[in-house]
Amino acid sequence: MVQATSEEQLPPGQVWGRSWIIYAALGIPKIDLNEWRLKINGLVKNELELTYEELDKLPKIRYVRSFHCVTKWSIKQVSWEGVGIRLLAEMAQPLPEARWVMFHCADGYTTPIPLEDALHEDAIVALRMDGKPLRHEQGFPARPFIPHLYGWKSAKWLTGIEFMNEYRDGYWEIFGYAERGNVWLEERFKGGSGKHVRRSPVMR
Numbered sequence: 001m002v003q004a005t006s007e008e009q010l011p012p013g014q015v016w017g018r019s020w021i022i023y024a025a026l027g028i029p030k031i032d033l034n035e036w037r038l039k040i041n042g043l044v045k046n047e048l049e050l051t052y053e054e055l056d057k058l059p060k061i062r063y064v065r066s067f068h069c070v071t072k073w074s075i076k077q078v079s080w081e082g083v084g085i086r087l088l089a090e091m092a093q094p095l096p097e098a099r100w101v102m103f104h105c106a107d108g109y110t111t112p113i114p115l116e117d118a119l120h121e122d123a124i125v126a127l128r129m130d131g132k133p134l135r136h137e138q139g140f141p142a143r144p145f146i147p148h149l150y151g152w153k154s155a156k157w158l159t160g161i162e163f164m165n166e167y168r169d170g171y172w173e174i175f176g177y178a179e180r181g182n183v184w185l186e187e188r189f190k191g192g193s194g195k196h197v198r199r200s201p202v203m204r
């Protein structure tokens with residue numbers, strides 16, 4: 001019998017890949033879970049510093065969503081579990097002037113997203129993938145995941161969420177990758193869609 005599964009749509013310019021390609025532009029950092037903290041700071045009323053245990057005690061969001069790397073591979077229907085960034089924001093209380101969020105990582109990697117995307121109901125700090133804690137090379141203990149943004153915004157080995165009043169470049173944005181990176185609008189590079197690449201991308 002043919003199962004009635006809905007064929008998921010592939011964003012423009014993407015192809016389905018079979019398996020993850022592990023990226024670690026700055027190397028895979030060592031993580032000591034006892035020392036690890038998720039800091040939520042910048043333009044907030046209540047700075048937070050959560051241990052893994054504290055983060056894992058918060059209510060979780062679970063869903064199945066695909067992952068899209070800007071270098072054009074996508075992974076179909078990954079199951080994700082994590083804490084809503086919106087919930088973390090409710091706890092930290094961003095100030096009215098907050099407009100952007102910067103993700104900071106243990107390896108020094110950074111990437112910004114607009115506050116609006118961070119507060120999307122599907123935006124999470126993922127702790128589990130396919131029912132298991134994130135694998136070390138895939139960002140254990142935590143990485144943000146925003147299904148409608150390209151994979152480079154899913155910063156592995158997350159240690160900080162900083163609320164900011166204006167845009168700042170992160171690691172890849174310096175090289176011309178887009179400020180927001182919406183996969184459905186094909187926001188791959190600054191100042192244009194994927195079809196109008198003027199710079200040669202260097203991501204690998």
Ligand SMILES: Nc1nc2c(c(=O)[nH]1)N[C@H]1C(S)=C(S)[C@@H](COP(=O)(O)O)O[C@H]1N2
Pocket residue numbers: 020021022023024025026068069070105107109137138139151152153154155156157203
């Ligand atoms: N800290 C860190 N996070 C990162 C990266 C990186 O190099 N370092 N690469 C990004 C990119 S471009 C992608 S596509 C995904 C890849 O996730 P994976 O390594 O779990 O396949 O991680 C993102 N997060």
Ligand SMILES: [Mo]
Pocket residue numbers: 023068069070071151152203
């Ligand atoms: Mo990527």
